[in-house]
Amino acid sequence: MCLGVPGQVTQVDGLTADVDFWGVKKEVRLDTVDEPVESGDYILNHVGFAIRRIPESEIDETLTLYESMMGGGPDDMLREDLMDEVEAARSKSTDDEVDEEPADAQDAEDLLDELDINV
Amino acid sequence: MSDRDRIPGGPTGDVTGPDIGDNALEFRDPEKADALADRAEELVAAMDVDEVSVMHVCGSHEQSIAKFGLRSMLPEGVDLRMGPGCPVCVTDMPEVDEAVALATEGHTIATYGDMLHVPGTSASLSDVRAAGADVRVVYSAAEAVEIAAETDNEVVFFATGFETTAAPTAAVIRSDPPENFSVLSAHKYVPPAMEVVAAMPDTDVDGFLAAGNAATITGWGLFEELVEETDTPITVGGFEPLDVLAGLVVLLRDIRDGEATVRNAYPRCVTEEGNKPAQEQLWEVFTTESGEWRGIAYVPEANLVLRDEYAHVDANERFDIDTTAFATNGPSLSDECICGDIMAGRADPTDCEMFGEECTPEDPVGACMVSSEGTCKIWHEYGGRPDL
Numbered sequence A: 001m002c003l004g005v006p007g008q009v010t011q012v013d014g015l016t017a018d019v020d021f022w023g024v025k026k027e028v029r030l031d032t033v034d035e036p037v038e039s040g041d042y043i044l045n046h047v048g049f050a051i052r053r054i055p056e057s058e059i060d061e062t063l064t065l066y067e068s069m070m071g072g073g074p075d076d077m078l079r080e081d082l083m084d085e086v087e088a089a090r091s092k093s094t095d096d097e098v099d100e101e102p103a104d105a106q107d108a109e110d111l112l113d114e115l116d117i118n119v
Numbered sequence B: 001m002s003d004r005d006r007i008p009g010g011p012t013g014d015v016t017g018p019d020i021g022d023n024a025l026e027f028r029d030p031e032k033a034d035a036l037a038d039r040a041e042e043l044v045a046a047m048d049v050d051e052v053s054v055m056h057v058c059g060s061h062e063q064s065i066a067k068f069g070l071r072s073m074l075p076e077g078v079d080l081r082m083g084p085g086c087p088v089c090v091t092d093m094p095e096v097d098e099a100v101a102l103a104t105e106g107h108t109i110a111t112y113g114d115m116l117h118v119p120g121t122s123a124s125l126s127d128v129r130a131a132g133a134d135v136r137v138v139y140s141a142a143e144a145v146e147i148a149a150e151t152d153n154e155v156v157f158f159a160t161g162f163e164t165t166a167a168p169t170a171a172v173i174r175s176d177p178p179e180n181f182s183v184l185s186a187h188k189y190v191p192p193a194m195e196v197v198a199a200m201p202d203t204d205v206d207g208f209l210a211a212g213n214a215a216t217i218t219g220w221g222l223f224e225e226l227v228e229e230t231d232t233p234i235t236v237g238g239f240e241p242l243d244v245l246a247g248l249v250v251l252l253r254d255i256r257d258g259e260a261t262v263r264n265a266y267p268r269c270v271t272e273e274g275n276k277p278a279q280e281q282l283w284e285v286f287t288t289e290s291g292e293w294r295g296i297a298y299v300p301e302a303n304l305v306l307r308d309e310y311a312h313v314d315a316n317e318r319f320d321i322d323t324t325a326f327a328t329n330g331p332s333l334s335d336e337c338i339c340g341d342i343m344a345g346r347a348d349p350t351d352c353e354m355f356g357e358e359c360t361p362e363d364p365v366g367a368c369m370v371s372s373e374g375t376c377k378i379w380h381e382y383g384g385r386p387d388l
Helices: A056-069 A077-087 A106-114 B030-045 B059-067 B093-104 B125-130 B141-149 B163-174 B190-198 B212-218 B220-230 B241-257 B276-285 B308-313 B339-343 B375-381
Strands: A005-013 A016-021 A024-029 A042-046 A049-054 B052-056 B078-082 B108-111 B135-137 B155-161 B181-187 B207-211 B234-237 B262-264 B286-293 B297-306
Touching: A005 A024, A005 A056, A005 A077, A016 A042, A024 A042, A024 A049, A042 A056, A042 B163, A049 A056, A049 B163, A049 B212, A056 A077, A077 B059, A077 B375, B030 B241, B052 B059, B052 B241, B059 B078, B059 B207, B059 B241, B059 B375, B078 B241, B093 B108, B093 B125, B093 B155, B093 B181, B108 B141, B125 B135, B141 B155, B141 B163, B141 B181, B155 B163, B163 B181, B163 B212, B163 B276, B181 B297, B181 B308, B190 B207, B190 B220, B190 B297, B207 B212, B207 B241, B212 B220, B212 B234, B212 B276, B220 B234, B220 B262, B234 B241, B241 B262, B276 B286, B297 B308, B339 B375
Parallel strands: B052 B078, B052 B207, B108 B135, B108 B155, B155 B181, B207 B234, B234 B262
Antiparallel strands: A005 A016, A005 A042, A016 A024, A042 A049, B286 B297
């Protein structure tokens, strides 16, 4: 229940969005999203609320990561938690605008670059 | 090259997490995984200590670590434990008793599935539901509001979770829910608990791997104060196995260098300031109060309670909750439960005599075996009792 799942916004109606999670369509609330969202955007959904708009440059990798975590068969616990999240969506209400650069913490990023880790 | 068979020591020095055996999954990029494991090994070798103790505080981290067998990739001497990272598990029995009492009085209780089987002092919500109480499992706070809109009965949302879940609860409270809707908050706030655990002499944490998802909301800047207070480095890490390994490598480097600082190894999702609109929702509705975290400690300012402005939605204000009928119990198996020690990083699930025996996910004794974020359930699901 901690992880959240990414999905694509297909329609925005005020503070509610229709979101497609690997073919499963759900309503997600936009009260707690960090940036304005429009149709075509990807968001990270947590218990039926969008908590992040995923920047375009990160969409492909994010989806790949989640797909890799969902591997392991139908009874796998992590997969089940993620599927629960897919089920977790629903209804409506305020979003603001925050436009932020990724964190400085430059040293960590340098090290990750050095190891060629794209996070 | 990492040695996938090697098993480093756990908190008690002889256990390492579930033996995942054939369940180990392939990495998306095994070469990167091996490069990270090698780097971790170099860093630990340079430390010249017997044991490096790293604590993470998130059930999803533990799931990823257990599912992908990450402990077996870490160098010998790295002790990677889960701390108080399961909000359901740290919910104190008297809090469960309140929900049980409200359900028994005839009110509808809506709660997340994990909360259903968590033992109160003498009963769980699942017990009273079997006896006829109206207890509903919801996936979202918004669903609890929908239930209230469709009934005249009082609907109490028994809310649990850390910041990522508390922000949605705050959002529904702020969007004029029906008058018969109220919230019984068991929401928790992690940073003060990390401070308490860091100060425990028998826990002795050298570094924290902080949960990337909570930090998506709070931002990594929040941890700077904690680093100062505890003189312990903190790295924010993601959940995908390579993210976890990368976070650990960054953290191990700070431990080696004696650098008490905050690093962000999950810049894909986490910024310094976090998600401001979600924080505004959260702190508009909630404030912190001190209280007991089950089995761990009395933690200052780590329970999220509704502010006075929202007293009309606060189940504790709306109802005179009498838990006396549920607050006493004879000796029971749960007296033997060491869930608190496990959540404080003082013990492993396998230190518990009941693990996998009297206590299983089908018939749990303690909350750590109930929740999918609980260490015991995760270890049980990903390999059962490891061979010692």
